[in-house]
Each structure stands twice: as structure tokens, then as C-alpha cells.
Amino acid sequence: MNAFFVWMTVAKIVAFVLFILTGGALMVWVERRLSAMMQDRVGPHRANLGRFRLWGLIHILADGLKMMVKEDFIPRRADRLLHALAPILAFFPVVVTFAVVPFGPTLDFAHLGAVNHEGPLFSGPWATTLQVATIDVGLLFVLAIAGTGVVGAVLAGAASDNRFSLLGSLRAASQMISYEVTLGASLVGCILVFGTLRIEQMVLWQHQHVWGILVQPLAFLLFLVAGIAESKRVPFDLPEGESEIVAGYFLEYSGMKFAMFFLGELMEIVVLAILLTVFFLGGWDVPFLFADGLHVDLPFLDTWVWNWPHGVVVLVQLLGFTVKVGAMVFLQMALRWTLPRFRYDQLMDLGWKVLLPLSLGNIAVTAVVLAALR
Amino acid sequence: MPYVVRRPDRNLWEQSYVPETVRGLGVTLRHFFRNVFGRRDTVTLLYPEQRRPYPPRFRGLHRLTQRDDGAPRCTACLCCQTACPAECIHIVAGEYPPEHPLAHVEKYPVEFWIDELRCVSCGLCVEACPCDAIRMDTGLHPRPVEARPHLIYERNLLLSISDTAGNVHTANPRKK
């Protein structure tokens, strides 16, 4: 473990934390602005710095400021420790998931200008993976961390001494536990196909073969649905159901504690988008782009190769990754402003009677097909 | 006859949810792209800068009209109190003393209270008044207050409010 490795890891961590904090704030704006556009409204546009309104972007500052100076309210009979702990526990899984996702291939600072013929993942003294932690069980880690998300929600409701909060956390608990099953099961197909639990290897498989969505289309759908349910967004926003239980489990939070729930939830959208990208949309893979440059390889035509320097390739791949994540975020937002909320029985029916059998069936079919192909 | 709740007829295609969701997404996206790239469909009124004109018959805060000498036209007949569905008008009637210049009118409201918070702005009091003594042509909204009792308006306050043209007398030529 050399100094370069340590410094790079620190740099990546810092970059991610900054990304999460600013990204979360940005997501507030994105969400409000997009929803306004989808609903024929104007959206935030009032906050200004003198004559500059910047399409409402200044609302981010205003919101942030407000969150910070707002009274930190704690209900009189709340459990103070758990009440304070809950937002941290809710925010934690979001941050930690970022640790294991590869947002790009390996970057070699020594050969930024040279054409790379070695392939996307390699090692060298000045090479670093574009991923904070590469671990053997990356995928299991993701699932495990996703599983802890429920703890924050439940604690928040239980510690708030408010019956709406409690109802919200009860709903959150049962909903998240129900859909976690599908969340995991839908990925089993991917594991079978990709033959690995390492996330960077999964992306590599897709880079070398085809995107996951083409071999596991059903799993993509299931994972998307279960993921949205996990992040408690429309049409699965029963734990917050404003019309019924005000704001659900974080009803009794204000100021920065509320902001942690709020940002955490918005970042969950990004996390889900990244996971979808990584598992099903080829991660950083950009069609026809390989480590050494563009390979246009169409049937009946000669292969056409255009070598790009290593740095440019990685840059384009990073860009590709970002575009995909953005698309997935947009998809989730559009879904939110399209669908009505489920009824509770419908929610449970969908989880246990539809999604779970489908995901199990998907595993069985995948396994049989793979066995037959072998 | 028993009432039959009709279940919506849905075929498997619609029931499978996914295609219909996609169709719905289509609607959402159509609006989105039209608003971002095309002509804007937003109907939002940017309130303090833009205002919707009030309709001429807008029912605003009440006012009590004055006689030429500033006394209330109201004769405390309690018709408005009777008509009010919100029961928000309370009047205490009194009698002008014999030497009073308005002694021929006999009756007047000693107290006249309207709870503007309870008022549902139906205008029935105005319809009911035989003397054109109560009107809602002020064009005003109840102003924000710090305590509910502040919106229980009292006789002299009501008498002092004018219509949109600044007139405190009746605006009905028949009642002159």
C-alpha cells in the first residue's frame, strides 16, 4: 500500500462526499424544476442575488441557509438520543453505497496521452481504479447496506412520539422489508450471467459482451420497481403519504436533521440510478469505445478503428456513465409525476404476489438457459 | 334496487401495468419537452407583479352604509342575522331617544358584530337587507391578524369602510 494509493483513495472519498453534498442540494432544484416543467408550472424562480435569478438555482442557497438556521425542534417526549441518531442512520447507507460503485475504468496517470492496448482494468504504479473500494463481495455489500436503510426510518418514527410518525415508520418497515426480497432476488440473475460478485467485474463483463438490460430485461424492471419502493418514492410513498399521515416518519424533524432525511432521500435516487447503470446499462461502457479507442464493428462492413489516447477514452467513458445516471434519474422523476400512490393492499400484493414470483421465475429461467448453453 | 359498484373493465394489457405506465410517462414527457423546448403551457400567474382583475360582483369584506349624517342605515331588523347561514352576525337593537334627530327611524343597532372568520362570503346578508344597509362591495379581503377576535368587526369599523370608489353611502339609487 503505497502513498499514491492512499492519496488517491482519500481524494476519491473527498470527491464523493462533495458530490453527495452538492449533488443532494442540486437534486432539490432538479426535482422542483423538472416537476414544474412536467406539470405546466413555473417552478422555483423567486430567490435572487440582485438581478440574477439563474433559473431558480439560487433557491439551493436559500434552502440551505434556511435549513441551517431553522430551529432544531425535538418533541418534548421524544427519545432524544434515537431522535438524533435516526437521520444519521438514514443518511449513512446512501453515502456508503457510493464506496463500491465503479464510475469509470482504471485511470493510469503515467499514460494519459498514450493509447492503451492493455484493456480497461490493469495495474501499474500510477494506475488507480475509479472506484473508492474494490471488494470481493461488492454486490452483497450493496444489498446489505440497502438493508440498513430501514433502520433510520423506523427509529425516526419510533423516537418521535407522534402517532403519524409511528404509522409512517411501520409502513416504511413493512414496505422496505417486502421489497428488499425482490431487490436481492432480481440481481441473482445478473450474478448468474456475469458470474461474479465484484461490481467492477460485472461492468467489465458488460463492456466485453452486452449490457445487462439485454440479457436480463425482466430483472431490470424488477430491480427498478423494487428500488423505487426502497427509496419510498411515488408510487410507493406510503410511508410519507402527505394526505394521510402528514409526512410520516420524519414529521417531527426540522432544520438540518430534516435536511439529512431529505437529502438522503434525494441521493437515493442517484444511488438507484447508479446501481441501475452499473448492473444493467453497462456502467461506464460506451458503445463502440474500447480502451484503445473507437471500434466501429458493423456487420457487412470492415472494422473501423480510431485510436484515442487513454485520457480521452476514460473521459468519454466517465461522461457516458454520467449521462446514463442522469437518464435514470430523469426516469424516476418522470415516474413520480406520472403515477398515483398505491393503496396499501395493492402495495403488498404487488410485492409478494407479483414481483417476488417473477423474480424467482427469472432466476429459474436464467439458470436453465445458462445450463443449457454450457 | 341494490346499488351495483361497477368495477372498471380492464384487459390484461392494461392490467399488466407496464405499458400503461409507459403511456403515462409519455404524457408527462410530452408536457416536459413542450415546456422546456417549445411554447410554454404554464398558466401560473406571477402574483405580486401580475394580478387577476376582480370580478365586478366580488364579495369582499362587509361594510355598513351610512345615512347622510353618518348614522347607520341599518335599522337592526335582524334580517341579515336571520339569513346568515354561518351565524356570524350578532346585533343588539336599540331605540333612538325621542329628542334624537333620527327619532322617526326608531330602531338602530347599538352593537353590530360580524365575525369575518366565520363568514362564508355567501352574500345572503346583503340579499336579505331591506334597507341596503349592509354591502360587500368593498373589494377587500380580511386583513391578516394575530388573534381571532381581531377579525370580529364591530359596528363603527364596519361603518367606516367604503366601497371601492370610496363611497360610504348606499350605492343603490333606489334606496336614496
Place this chain on the structure above:
Amino acid sequence: MRKLTIDGREIEVAEGTTVIAAARALGIDIPHFCWHPELSVAANCRMCLVEVEKQPKLQPSCQLEAADGMVVHTDTPKVREARRAMMEYLLLNHPVDCPICDQAGECKLQDYYMLYDLKASRLWSEEGKVRKRKRAIFGPHVIYDAERCVMCTRCVRFCAEVVRDPVLIEVHRGDHSEIAVAPGRTLDHAYSLMTAHVCPVGALTSRDFRFQCRVWFLASTPTICPGCATGCNAFLDHHRGEAFRLRPRENPALNRSWLCDDGVLAFRLHNDHRLTAPELGRGDDARPVAWDEALAEAATLLRKVPKTQRAAVLSAEHSCEENWALAAFAREALGVERFFVTGRTAGTADDLLRHADKNPNRAGVRSMLGAEPEPLERLVDEATAGSIRGAVALGAAAATQGPAAAAGLLRLEALVSIAPRRGPLPEAAHVRLPSPSFAETAGTYVNARGQAQEFPQAMSPRGEALEVPDLLARLARRLDLGLPFRSAADVRAAVAPRLPRPAAEGGAP
């Protein structure tokens, strides 16, 4: 007997009955102003015109005597047109100041206008109307508005025929005719408010009720006038817990259609000087307390007095039920043997309605006790002498007044007063317990003629007042003593057999 047909229905009436009365017996209400079942026929308003077969002209049904074989139609186009025309005449000079008129809502002009006229005036200007006196004070209780008057002369006939004091007269002629008080007089006999009551329009109105409440807000409950021992039948008109007036309720056997002025104003017994919370202490030390505290104090005080020196004061102002409950409580729980009676002091009587005893239920107290109660003076004497040291007293009025009586009552060591309002008895008491007014409880009065009349509850008790049986039950529990009744039903059952006569003829609702 005369047999005639009215609107296709046959009826047999006594000789001399008028058509309007016969129709009334059939439940057909022929519009009228000047006719009143208790007054002589004047036939001057012409509102009651009906069509009689074989008679060319319309006939005033109030004057027309029923004859055999007569066929009367009360609702033909011709009759309706006549009524419309009459209304137009009556309203010709009418000021239509309904907004300030107390009669509005129970005005025959308004009702008949809505039923038969419903046309705008053909008069081209208000200025053309004949103007007359307004706001003329006729007497202490009555005010007159000549412009509203329809000159039906009911008031004149009432004074002359019923009260036999012809103080009202008609003056002037035609458009200018009006009612006036006879020179040198005011309308101040004891039934002046009945003139306002018989006035079918807003010409004569009560000065007491003037501008107090619109009549359409009033709820009416049948009641017995608590003003004197005659026990006239009445309606109590009230709104939101406040009483506004008593109106006569027809009882041909008792008060016919009348009440005296004191009776009409007896509603004040409900409104004024009410005791609404339990109180302790006399004079300047008086302070309102919670029921628990008041009852505890009453029990402590009563316990200190030996049985033989305890007394109970019944009230001729209160119903049989309340008196029986107190008598039973005193006798069986407190061991009291001495019973006294209090009430308002006697007043004037006449041969029309008024009785000298201004209490509605003295006879009832006697029946409930099963013996003659001793007068209050004797209690005062014994208290002064020290032979009676404690008492439970019902009612606010003290039948004896003056400093000696007050001093005597003040010598009592334990005086627990149960009263709906303030008065000499409660003022002298150590503990004051609020009870319902006559309008807030159901009960029975026995009048001077020995007729028992029941009346229902009109309103719920004001403030913290408790029904007397309920209140006594709580006091008994404080004293750890048993009671011979548990509920209002027990009390009613116990009272019924003790009543002199089961409800009088033509009595109670």
C-alpha cells in the same frame, strides 16, 4: 242546532254560532282581523268575506249566523279577489316598516299579504300616504303606532268587554281614524299587555319586548304562568336560554285567551338575579365555590345541628316535584319534623284572573306535605328564640320581610338554601345551592282551585344549577343518609297519587 256546509263539509253547530266560528271548528281558518273568539263582533275589517250560495253578495263570516242548509265557500276566486282588494285597502297608507316593527313574523298583514295579495303598491309615491302618530306611549307597558293600525278595534273591545275599563277609544274618521287613550287616562289597567296581544298587526306593541328579539327566533314551550295561584295556561317564548315573554295559551275553563300583565312579565323570574353557581358565606364573605365544596360545607353545618332543632322550608313558588323531594329528604334523611312554607308576598286580586296569592303552588305544597305547613314567621320566631338552629330552605322569596325577619334568619346556625335566584332567603343562608328556574324543569302546579297542571321543561338549567332531586341526592350522599327516591321518575311516581285531582279539565297540554 244548525246544520250547514262549509267547503263541502257538513257541520252541526249551536244556534247563534257564526260561520267563522263554525269554520274554525272544522279547522278552516278564514282570514280575519277584527274577529276574536272571546270578543263581540265588530265586522269592520271585511277580511272574512265568504261566498254563500243563493246570496248575491259576499258575506262577512264573522257576523253571519249559521243557518240550516247554508252552503258556504271560503276559497273561491271571488273570495280570493275580495281578500286581495281588502289587503290593498289596508296597505294603502300602511308604512310597511316591518324592519323596525316588533310584530313582523307574527303579523296578520304580512301573512295575508303573502297568501292573498303579493302585489306591489299601485300608489305612485310614498309621499301620498296619510301620515299619523308613531311611537305614542299608551301606558307603562304599551306603545302605539297609528300608521300601522288597521282599525279593527279589537283592543277597544278588549278593554271595554273583558277588562270592563273602556280606556281605549276610536277618534277621527276615514283615513285619519286611529285609536286613542280616553282623555285623562293612560292604558294602565292590569291587562294592558293583552291589548298588544290581541292587536293583529304591529300597532300596539309591548314596551317590555320592544326591540328585544325578533319573534322568529323565539321557541315556544307550553307552561303554566308562575305569577299567581290562578295558574293561567301560557306559552313561554325563549331564545338561547333567555326568556322573552309569556303568551296566553287558550284554556276556556281557566284563563280563556288572557294573561295579566304580571303574568306576561313573569318570564323575568327566569332571567333576573339568577344564582348560577354554588356559593358559600353571607354578605361580603360570599364566594362561588365548586359543587363538592358547597355540599361538603352544607353537610358539615347540618350535622352540627341535632335532629330536633332542624327544619325544612318548602316553597309555594316551586313545583310539587321539587317540594315533595325536599319534604321527603328532610323527613327521612334529616329527621326533620317541622315544615314551613315560603313564597312571594300576597298582592292584588280581581275577579278576572288575578289571585291575591302570588305563588303558583301553595295548594301543591299542602298536598305534598300531607299537612298544613307552618308560616315562615314562626320559623323566624323560633330561630330568634333558638329552638330551631338549622334549616334547609327551598325558594328565594321570604314570605316575611323586614329587619326583624332578616335578623331572625341570620341567627340560624345552618341555613342551606336551594334557590334559582337571589333573594332574602338565599342572602341569609350559609350555603346557596343553585336550582333550575320554573322554565328549566318539568313539574306540576296545583292552583287555588285545586287543579293540578303539568308543564314541560323549556330550557336546560343555567350555569351549574342542578335539578332539586338530583341536588338532594348528592347532599344525602355527603351526609351518608339514605333517600326514598333515586330518579326523577321516582319523584314523579310519588307525586302523582298525592295530587288533589288528576289533571284539571282543559288543563295542561
